[in-house]
Amino acid sequence: MRRFSRLTVAGAATASLALTLSACGGTSTEAASSGSESRGDKGLAIAYDVGGKGDQSFNDAAYAGLERAEQEFGYETADVEPTEGETDADKTQRLVSLAKQGHNPVIGVGYAYATAVKEAAATYPDTTFGIVDDSTIDADNVADLVFSEEQASYLAGVAAAKSTKSDVVGFVGGVDIPLIHKFEAGFRQGVEDTDPKVKVLSQYLTQTAEEGGFSSPDKGRTAAESQIEKKADVVYQAAGLSGQGVIEAAAANKVWAIGVDSDQYRQEALGKYRDHILTSATKDVAKAVYNLAKSVEDGKPESGIVRGDLKTGEVGLADSNPKFKADTELQEAIETAKEKIISGGIKVRTS
Amino acid sequence: MKKFDKERVLLAVAGPVIALAVAFALTSVVLIASGKNPVEPYTLMFEQASFSDIQVLIINQASMYYIAALAVAVGFRMNLFNIGVDGQYQLAAMAAAIVGAHMDLPAVLQIPLLLLTAVLTGAFWSGIAGVLKVTRGVSEVVATIMLNAIATSVIGYLWLPSVFGVKVGNNNTTGEMAESGWVPGIDMGKAGEIYGLVILAVLLGVGYWVVLNRTRFGFDLRASGASESAAAASGVDPKRMVLTAMLISGGMAGLAGLPILLGDTHTYSLNFPTGIGFLGIGIALLGRNNPTGIAFAALLWAWLDKASPELDFHDYDKEIAVIMQGLIVLAVVVSYEAVREWGLRRQQRRVGAELAAGIVLGATDNTAQKAQKEVAGR
Incomplete structure (x- = not known):
């Protein structure tokens, strides 16, 4: 008899699965559009990449752009964080939710949003979507906000090669992915072009972002310490929050660190170590985000590939450290390299 | 009775x-x-569950949780703790994606081939831990945790453009799979598509129950779990049981990523969901290693996952669901x-x-x- 009742239970489970299906009501999108006021009355919304707000780097830069747009245009904005291990369907859902609430533009921060932006853009053709760090989407209402990180990294390489005394410099990448390879490639080329004798050590903290390559200062510190032990006296990091550990290690050992994404010399959290931050290879995500919001506000939304490079000033090399600025020979070398890159005289590799 | x-x-x-x-x-x-407000988040989340598009998301996600949890449960039933489900399903999904991208057979052959690839890859990976346990007495907990880390590195290696990787923008992928390997979903209109392999999850649940409760092997497995010495005394070879259980657990784990791979993404990229193996442990615990219990637990988990993002739009933190x-x-x-x-x-x-x-x-x-x-x- 027990066999029978157990089988019934198994059958009931299957049936309940099927039941959930047939019990479907309307979709959440339909419910919201009929319930709330009409759309198109809210401003910029951003959806963060893994790491989210507070990473002192990439996501925070996007938030800075959002704040600026909020102040300037006085409209309602939104920013939403992802969950761990989510699927493309979840990302799509997030973007669609934002669009359905009337946000315009809606920006996915990070290439991980590529599939989601593509689908959401097809569902909401009247909303402008943006995606940072991806150039694979080709739609009228999508702006691909990409950066030539390798150009800024090249300049960082020039600065490193000119500043090293031991002829060894280091690169610490957060996660072993194509985006970070661009930083390394540019840096390496910059060093080699300036002084072929200088050796570049390179290390990636983790294989995947889930393991914390962008969010573990301790991993960054260990990696930088081992490079410094091998005589590196300038360490360039492209590692998000982990980069703080790299800068800490450099300061502790009295060698140079080169920051990334924002001007890290000016960051309060890093104030203690600023004397050892030579410069930073900046990537102005804030400006790109703001520009897209402005273009929408002006009624001429950006679309297609919008590239930030040395020419537009959205990538560059910060010069807030007075010691760095005072070194005229170094500054000249950087200026020359910069002009050559802008004029096309130097082609910087991306991998 | x-x-x-x-x-x-x-x-x-x-x-x-x-x-x-x-x-x-x-x-x-x-x-x-x-x-x-201590009540409103629940009402919001229950309301979400009544929307058809959210239901589709929940069922899709639950199918993967379910398979992963079954894989964990097989081990639990004989006191084996396979923490390696996470590495096993990711590696298996990648192997299936690679085979799918480089082979193009008719669908009747292609899909079984992909399923088999995933099962064998998962079983191979857990089998390493199984062999280590029976030959050298290495704890399967330690071995599978380490194999998770190794799996991540292997995946990183396979992603190299010089190996099987295909770069799409800033993303690593394994290239798009041949269309014959795509499993058509159940079209729910505007609500989206339910992965075709949800049916596989249900079949696995039924199979799990039948094998454990209605076969000699299942009895031996449960007996070994209850008391190894007693099982050995009644003629069960404990080493063989350990190895078989690990292989079955890994083989099942290998299937956990396939609903989304064959039903939606059709490539193994950096966006592929991770951590399902670890969630599976909690789900198997909650479901008491019982196929029906696990089904409810998986649905509950998926509901918490899929209904919680809405909280962000109502001034609550969606991390409530994680808590x-x-x-x-x-x-x-x-x-x-x-x-x-x-x-x-x-x-x-x-x-x-x-x-x-x-x-x-x-x-x-x-x-x-x-x-x-x-x-x-x-």
Whole structure:
């Protein structure tokens, strides 16, 4: 008899699965559009990449752009964080939710949003979507906000090669992915072009972002310490929050660190170590985000590939450290390299 | 035998129900402590569950949780802790994606081939831990954790453009799979598509139950789990059982990523969901290693996942759902143990009472046997 009742239970489970299906009501999108006021009355919304707000780097830069747009245009904005291990369907859902609430533009921060932006853009053709760090989407209402990180990294390489005394410099990448390879490639080329004798050590903290390559200062510190032990006296990091550990290690050992994404010399959290931050290879995500919001506000939304490079000033090399600025020979070398890159005289590799 | 064993059902249901109630209550405490309405988040989340597009998301996600949890449960049933499900399913999904991108057979052959690839890859990966355990006595917990890390590195290697990787923008992928390997979904109109392989998850659940409860092998497996020495005395080769159980667990784990791979992404990229193997452990615990229980647990987990993002739009933090998931796992462990002891005490009292009443010897024997069986059934 027990066999029978157990089988019934198994059958009931299957049936309940099927039941959930047939019990479907309307979709959440339909419910919201009929319930709330009409759309198109809210401003910029951003959806963060893994790491989210507070990473002192990439996501925070996007938030800075959002704040600026909020102040300037006085409209309602939104920013939403992802969950761990989510699927493309979840990302799509997030973007669609934002669009359905009337946000315009809606920006996915990070290439991980590529599939989601593509689908959401097809569902909401009247909303402008943006995606940072991806150039694979080709739609009228999508702006691909990409950066030539390798150009800024090249300049960082020039600065490193000119500043090293031991002829060894280091690169610490957060996660072993194509985006970070661009930083390394540019840096390496910059060093080699300036002084072929200088050796570049390179290390990636983790294989995947889930393991914390962008969010573990301790991993960054260990990696930088081992490079410094091998005589590196300038360490360039492209590692998000982990980069703080790299800068800490450099300061502790009295060698140079080169920051990334924002001007890290000016960051309060890093104030203690600023004397050892030579410069930073900046990537102005804030400006790109703001520009897209402005273009929408002006009624001429950006679309297609919008590239930030040395020419537009959205990538560059910060010069807030007075010691760095005072070194005229170094500054000249950087200026020359910069002009050559802008004029096309130097082609910087991306991998 | 009685048609419906009330005692058994009561004990089986009490654990999860108490755990859920405690978890909900504690989450409400957290909400009150942070000065928020302790009820509204639940109403919002229940409302989400009534939308068809959210239902589709929940079912899709639950199918993967379900398979992963079954893989964990197979190990649990014989006291093996396969923490490596996470590495096994990711590696297996990648292997299937690579085979799918480089082979193009008719669908009737292609899909079985992909399933087989995934099963074999998963089984191979867990088999390493199994072989280490039976030959060198290495704890499977340690071995599978390490194999997870190695799997991540292997995946990183396979992603190299010089190996099997195809770069799409800033993303690593394995290239798009041949269309014959795509499993068509169940079209729900505007709500989206339910992965075709949800059916596979259901079949695996049925298969799990049949094998464990209706075959000699399943009996040996449960016996080994209850008492290895007793099983060995009755002629079960413990080493063979360990290895087989690990292989089955890994093979099942290999399938966990396929619903989304064959139903949606059609490539293994950096966006591929990770961590399902670890969630599977909690889900298997909550479901008490029972296929029906796990199904409910997987649906519950998926509901918390898919309904919580809406909270962000109503000034709540969606992390409430994560807190709740954590509390459920904690509460489950405590409440199962408490319920088990309570059940044992009840049983002892009853046996005591029956003995005191002076029942004939045969009937007493019967009760004692039953008691023993219930203990073994855990």
